[in-house]
Amino acid sequence: MRCISVYTDSFERFSDMFDQVIEIDLRENDERELEGITVSDSGEVPGHYLERMAVKPEVVVMKDKEKGITILQHGKVFEILIPSEDDLLELPSV
Secondary structure (H helix, E strand, O other): OEEEEEEOOOHHHHHHHHHHHHHOOOOOOOEEEEOOEEEEEEEEOOHHHHHHHHOOOOOEEEEEOOOOEEEEEEOOEEEEEEOOHHHHHHOOOO
16 A cells, blocks of 8 residues: 655644645655655555554544545554555455
């Protein structure tokens, strides 16, 4: 999964810029500023990262089912987890 970090604690600001963030062409470890908020591509994270983070009480887990994206919010950062094609192939068919 590709991880994009958005450094803000404001859900409203994050929500307003979400579509723009996932469309931006960032390379791994690339960093940009959008609307005064730092956005960086943290590269690939292993599948168990989501499982490990989701059980922590300080982490909020949100899903965009339409896009297949998971969002983790903790502290002053939102992490957008975008599945790669390999991740999608591993999902059980329903």
